[in-house]
Amino acid sequence: MYKLFSLKKKVCNSSAQASCTISRQVLQSPRIDGQTEKFVLFSLNRLSPNSRLLLLLNPRISGCAAMSSIARLRPAFLLLLLQFCLSVLSPALAISTGSVDGYTINGRIKIPVAIGALGKISNVKVILNGGQNVTFLRPDGYFSFHNVPAGTHLIEVSATGYFFSPVRVDVSARFPGKVQAALTENRRGLTELVLEPLREEYYYEIREPFSIMSLVKSPMGLMIGFMLVVVFLMPKLMENMDPEEMQRAQEEMRSQGVPSLANFLQPAATARSG
């Protein structure tokens, strides 16, 4: 009701009319199958008789039928109406009683893709209890499972390219129509069964753009780098060293008997210099 009044406020403000009333009526109509159907009729009067807006809400079929007696409504107003429709509807999602032995779980999947969503949404599957029931999405993202017994159930969503957390749904036999849903991955409770992907899944490695660093990091690059270090830096290091100290170090090594490259090189070097 709160939303309805806020809508009223918006509509009335936008129409800038002095008085604006809202009324609610519950209608009951008999149906073919013997059950009575409840319609909630909201009427929004904007004083002038030809600009009356009627909203027919039927909680059973979770649909929203809007009738307007005039066609000359501004688009912005229509948008508001639509918004209202959806906002009133969302609590009606969830669980409704079935007549035979089970309950119906209704829910919705939101995939945040603006363009090309249609091609993707048709391949989304919603799976109850690991494959007991499988259902598909309507174009608006709604799905429903029928004839579900009371108990705690698990809903999984299979959508290529998205990671959905499984959802734990409690269908209560004592309080029909009560929904309790929670994401099992992060234990976040859901007030209504609207499922959104936790993250997108990208199945391929992304090729990193060419950079000098990647070339340097490659085995070849390391090889070249090492060579450069040895060729250009080592002589520099050797130059900075005190020649006497170096000789002492070499002798030390010799005395220790550690075979090193210098040992083998030494005779050749001395032979050459000599």
Added chain:
Amino acid sequence: MGTMLRGFLLLLSLLSITAPAFSLYEDQVGLADWHQKYIGKVKDAVFHTQKTGRKRVVVSTEENVIASLDLRHGEIFWRHVLGPNDVIDRIDIAMGKYVITLSSEGSILRAWNLPDGQMVWEAFLQGPHSSKSSLLVPASLKVDKDNVILAFGKGCLHAVSGIHGEILWKKDLEAESFEIQHMIQASGSDLIHLVGFVGSSRFDSYTIDAKRGELLKHDSAAIPGGYSGQASLVSSSTLVVMDSAGSTVTTISFQDGKVTFSQTPVSTLIEDFVGKAKLLALKLEGVFAVKTGTHTTFVRVTVEGKLEVVDKINHATAVSDVLEISENRQAFAFVHSRSNGIDLTVKLGADWNHDLLKESIKMDQERGSVQKVYINNYIRTDRSHGFRALIVMEDHSLLLVQQGAVVWSREDALASVIDVKTSELPVEKKGVSVAKVEESLFEWLQGHVLKLKGTLMLASPDDMAAIQSLRLKASGKSKMTRDHNGFRKLLIVLTKAGKVFALHTGDGRIVWSRLLNSLRQSETCENPTGLNLFPWHVPHHHALDENPSALVVSRCGPSDDALGLLSFVDTYTGKELSSSSLDHSVVQVIPLPFMDSTEQRLHLLIDASGQAHLYPKTSDALSVFRPELSNVYWYSVEAETGIIKGYALKEKASDDYSFDTRSIWSIVFPSESEKIIKTSTRKLNEVVHTQAKVVADQDAMFKYISKNLLFVATVAPKASGDIGSSTPEESWLIVYLIDTITGRILHRMTHHGAQGPVEAVVSENWVIYHYFNLRAHKYEMSVIEIYDQSRADNKDVWKLILGKHNLTSPVSSYSRPEIMTRSQSYFFTHSVKSIAVTSTAKGITSKQLLIGTVGDQVLALDKRFLDPRRSVNPTQAEKEEGIIPLTDSLPIIPQSYITHALKVEGLRGIETVPAKLESTTLIFAYGVDLFFTRFAPSRTYDSLTEDFSYALLLLTIVALVAAIFITWILSEKKELRDKWR
């Protein structure tokens, strides 16, 4: 130095953890993997051939797939695999834009958008009791400008709005067990007739106003002679039924509120008739068909109600439904198979003597008999009618026939794979090498320049395409010879249709396919079903002129005591070498690790009475087998009674090749608290490299490696249903590890508050299983590792020196070594359909789990994530060993899906085969789709990857050589300078 090395190792191990082992660049798709889409055996088809737009045919199949196929090429436009409990009963097309499916025994009605397969609406139809279902989409019936779809299911008739899927009205027929036969719209009116039967003796007819759902009339009458369940509608007011004995045809006329019967014995219609006659389910104006043996007889019902035979065909024939080609002109087709093709005849319903079309179509391979035919017409340029026929064959293949030729065919038997084995390809012979044009040096260089461009990200899309084709060409992966790495093999696939296929691992093409004669329906074998494939004859390296062969084991019916069938197939040519019907049943087949002198593998077949039969039945095989008689043990699992029994063979043979068996142990699970839901064993051909496992701090543990390890999972009987049917307090899962030789229970563990379904995999010394934790309401995976404690003291060096170790003692199931088990559990996000583990040639490479998820993808998960030694804070030494810090759930890294962006719809199994190259394993996943890939669990450490840049290597070498020269010149100069100084 030591710390540096440690640090380096740590870095390496960290690197290897963070990067998934399997990762693929998008342009590498299709290099090592292939994916094929199938639909399964078609059970219903509806054409959609409007003048504008694409021509398509919508089919539903026995694999529970609804698909829209391109009528020109047979490709799949879109496809949906429905849930296993949601079997499609009927399909139709409404308003030219929606495909309507009625499923789950007539309780779910869905509309799918024809162009793209998006579900438009879904209606749930409820009723008091289950019944047969029926669907009618009237073309002209409208209520408030809305098309009406009539669906009968669960004993109620529902009228559903075609645009929104709302239920307009519902009519409960209030008749218990009313089995609907037909739903007929009286032409030009809004009246709907429902005709059907109650039980086997009463005929009921209802007339209902389709606009308001009012029941206008209800007639009921008892049928003389009973009803067999077969009926054929010959006009809008006449039904022909076969009586329960199959010898009398009853014509029921239900015009104007009067139900009249007239009976005609079949023998007056067909001479020399014996046995049982069957009515074919036809919808033909004025004509019905009776099948007697292999003959099909068409009988006309005249206006006065008399029956006259119009035609008789002496072949097994499939007859299509009626097709309205123009006003008051109806056509139908019948097809029968010949030795090397099929005959298609299209007739006008009214004029029997005149054929609209008669064609003989040649087929290049044996496809068995014709099972179903659907026809569709088109207008030729000369304004005459042309016909195309969609034909379902015995081997589950689907053919489109038009103008006397097969336009396209689909091998949809591959959607129902039962078993897979691999066979090596022939060795490439010298001298007769495959003609290969050697490319010139320039082309070679050009190729590598292109590749270099690719790695430097400088390539244009055209270049990329060129690189891709070059890669494919260079790999030579589709050659018909053995390769050095063992990547090229033949996948021998046994399908439900009784057809065996050989698929090439390189590109997935069908090398040969054979519909096995022994697996076809015959008088002696009503319903043959394939069971298993085994390699029968694998020639060793020196006898390469011989072809290997495979053994196909099957039985005559679904029950355990049906007689068995054996068939031997050459795996190079696909020829059925021989086949034999057995005089005993086949419950279990044990491939023995022995071969006779002709290199045929010995197999032991266990029948339902517990006798063992040795194959091949040769004295040679017997002489090989006799000394090993006392070493043969096996076990049986009786899931219903909860008993596992172990058996051994008796020394005395009851006849030459049959052996009596004796029970040596049994484990009885209490039926009130435990119910067996899963058993799993190690793969027989798995290779384990080493028994010792080196752990941190130079310590070693010895794996308990036994080929006779059986994993058994039992649950509380209350919790054996689906998730949500039991509470955590009343459910538990108990797992056992049992030695199948002695019946010793090695380990037993209880998970309270857990339930099935359980999927498990056993390998080396560990078991990993997946189950549902009701308390956390999440799936869990647990690992159990078993270590042999009796060998643990071998670590003592002194004992080794003094010779007091038991390293040389053989591993035997008779000994009762002390064992130690370790286990750990983790959460896992998804439901799992199947778990497998990678296998490599020598068993050195580390293992990865292959998890078939509920989304029909295959995820590779490193075994190190399921290591019981994981802890929250591993020590430095443990970190070096590669132990990952403990987390409560297993990670799902999108890049490690080996199926990448593809799905293996209806995934049922994952098979892994080692390649010759140690690092690599071949993976074949099957379901409705097939997927194959090559996978390196620890990356390809023993070979260069395909995208290795040789050009870069060359460049580096050139640079190095140049550098050497430059430095040499520089040093010479410097030396000279020094000398001058």
